[in-house]
Amino acid sequence: MNNVTVTAVVKHMKKTPALSGVSMTFGGGVINGIVGPNGAGKTTLLRCMANLLTPESGTIAFETGGQKLTPAQAKKFIAYFPQEPSLYPDLSCAEHMQFFRALYSLNAADFKKRSDGLFAATGMGRFRARKAGALSGGMYKKLGLMCVLLNNPEFLFLDEPTIGVDPVSRRELWELIHRFSAGGMNVVMSTSYMDEALRCGRVFVLNSGRLIAAGAPHKIMEDFKLKKFEDIFLK
Amino acid sequence: MSSKEIIRVENLTVAFGSFKAVDGISFDVKRGEIFGFLGANGAGKTTTIRTICGLLNPSSGKVFVDGKDVSSDTTALKPHIGYMSQKFTLYKDLTIKENMEFAGALYNMKAADIKKKIKVLADFIKLEFDENSIVADLPGGVKQMVSLCATLLHEPDLVFLDEPTAGVSPQTRADFWGLIKDLSGRGTTVFVTTHYMDEASYCGRIVLMSAGKIVAVGTPEELVENNFPKPFAELVFKDARAVEKIKTEINASVFARAENYGAGLRAEIIDNGRFKIFSADNKNIFEIKTSAPTLEDVFLKLVS
Ligand SMILES: Nc1ncnc2c1ncn2[C@@H]1O[C@H](COP(=O)(O)OP(=O)(O)OP(=O)(O)O)[C@@H](O)[C@H]1O
Ligand SMILES: [Mg+2]
16 A cells, blocks of 8 residues: 655745645655645645655655655655646657656557557547647646656546546546546645535645644535535635 | 627637637627536637637637727727636746736736736735735635736736636635626626636626537526426435445436435436335435436536
């Protein structure tokens, strides 16, 4: 089982506290959702977990295949998808996948299987030859996600992957992510869509750098007596 | 053209090479309305907006704004149009004030007028940050509101907002839509795209696009009623673990579509009689609620 344990993590971004001592465990088997309004600390937490930021205090520990790893050791098992991915405007979709294949040193058979699967699942198959600079906003986002998923990582950290993605594709991406998660990948994703919070197996609700609730979404709704999930931020 | 219409699009096609991003669409937008332009990724929404704003040329067909053909008359229209783009909105390393000054200069506004207008717009969005704050340091929702201000600075009477609330949290999205309604109340025409279907229901009229073509037009209520005359059912089960099994067992003559919803299922009923029999037979059903069809349901049905 792949696990990430965050313990008492504190991180300031330009003097403002982005995370004021948060602790939680992201287990595998279900999709872990980080939910919170703008500025809640979602991105900072994911960037700390992806070893792109170092917490001022507190620890983040990883476990995969029975081995305990520090963030630096875990780095090669982690894929991080930022809110605003940067791609090469002059490379086509197919060329992007080739580029990332080289980066991840995938063999031809694995590459073909995964790449074809991703093109199919995202509906991007028709646009293999199109340059990233000529993609629509949502298509660009999907290509970025495809490049990250190609690596089939043990830990997948996604920062608001479905912003700008249309409702049909959003469902398809969810199914895809569900499949990865069911296959043993540890998936942690942030979202500001409340309907997506309900689709997570486990959610962690952040507000102003603090964890205000955690657990199965319907359980949180029961415990806090919520009619709509977003009302948690009014409590 | 009657003066009721501020935009008229006639048989518009916009092609990149042999690929038609917009493929023979026609519609019009009434003065002062909130017009929602919805559709799948790559459907051609941004391309259409850029063409109406005179930034791209039609491959064929015509676009009129205020009765004038945009492919011949762009300079005259520029002061009347505001465009908040999907990709670029503000310079992140400049302050709010500097961004506004830059936007105002593009429209040849006088420094004193810009200064006055910044105050008015800061009030309009209830800005809680100093105008000397660096844009990169603002929360996402505030950034979007500030870029709305930059779009409104020269007082356009037609504004295009391309996914203005993408990635903005629910409460701030509601505030943003409050601003859109205010604008429309003052007579400004708002042409807006969004992938949030709850927002789409605030629009007066909607066009739904898929792969360059229009697949539906109407008010939000019309689109829902025309596509789903009957309510949906929400089923809550005693044993939630059975959901997947029930989903596969569900008889296609009872439900048209069933999807996971919270710990249960939400389904479109196609035959009320059969549904009653199904629910009476199924001991695992704890509760059945009716659930109103939404624009999201319409989108899923018409765009795939
Ligand atoms: N310069 C270009 N060259 C080639 N194709 C282009 C160019 N610009 C846009 N396209 C294509 O035109 C189609 C429509 O793109 P557009 O940006 O209008 O979509 P959209 O409806 O705004 O999508 P989204 O919801 O993702 O923003 C897409 O397939 C896109 O790849
Ligand atoms: Mg677009």
